[in-house]
Amino acid sequence: MAMGMKFSHELSYTWAFRARPYGTTGYAETMRAVLQYTAEDVAGRISTPLLITSPEHEQFWPGQSERLAALT
Known part of the structure; x- marks a missing residue:
């Protein structure tokens, strides 16, 4: 992830924008936070x-x- 971010300003910006609501600092931490969200509890x-x-x-x-x- 870090390597990809270095070579693509657009990718880096998109990641930062999408990760911001989670209040996380690293890639793995962000992915763990994202996986906590599910529609199963609210879909009904x-x-x-x-x-x-x-x-x-x-x-x-x-x-x-x-x-x-x-x-x-």
Whole structure:
């Protein structure tokens, strides 16, 4: 991560922007903080209409759309 940040100002800025809300100082600490957040505890309280899409051949989060739909 540190090497990538040195060579890409845009990547460094994006990481800093996205990590700021967590109040963390390192990459691993930030990733641990991010993993603490889940929609499982709150999805059942969604009371407005919600469109959940499920793209064909999803490569990054396969099955997440179905998991969310099952929770709502």
